[in-house]
Amino acid sequence: IVTDRAQNPTGACLGAERAAELRRVLAAHPGVLLVEDDHGHGIVTRPLRPLAGATDRWALVRSVAKAYGPDLRIAAFTGDPETVDRVLGRQRLGPGWVSRLLQQAVVHLWTTGAVDPETVADAYGERRDALVRALALRGVEAHGRSGMNVWVPVADETGAVARLLSAGWAVAPGARFRIASGPAVRLTVSPLAPDDIASLADAVAAAAGPAPARTYG
Known part of the structure; x- marks a missing residue:
């Protein structure tokens, strides 16, 4: 397949x-x-x-x-x-x-021609490419060559999903998609507006690394 x-x-x-x-x-x-x-x-x-x-x-x-x-x-x-x-x-x-x-x-x-496929494809492509570029500027590896999704490797999948949700962003954990690859999250660009890109990239950059150390008194 x-x-x-x-x-x-x-x-x-x-x-x-x-x-x-x-x-x-x-x-x-x-x-x-x-x-x-x-x-x-x-x-x-x-x-x-x-x-x-x-x-x-x-x-x-x-x-x-x-x-x-x-x-x-x-x-x-x-x-x-x-x-x-x-x-x-x-x-x-x-x-x-x-x-x-x-x-x-x-x-x-x-x-x-009720729907123009090129216009639709361009809209997804612009959002996806803008997000990949914004993540790269923040030192975050991301993959998204076509379609409506961006794949971002992270240090701690569960932690990254939780931190992004806390920041107001719902993403898909990578476990359901992967077999042998490392932890990651899937971002879907279809609901994004241009003004969302920078704030989402900031949130992903903050969530992609290891979970912050905790100390208990």
């Missing part, structure tokens, strides 16, 4: 060189099922570098939840004939039905 761009939580994005390397690796294992999750469609300006076709079995899924609203609960997908047929078969075992009204709403959004 590969998220080609706007990876959650780090914002990682496949470049042309990395995509070519992965295609070579996958081509040596044609029996692997490749699933590509392009949930970032409509909210990122970086081009999609798909890996589809490098293996015999593949699917590319493009949801609309991030770009147009989570209540839509709709995704389009394509793939090789056997994989598509298997997905359709699994749907028949469950409800097997997606609201026609919601489908028509998505088609309307796609075909009428």
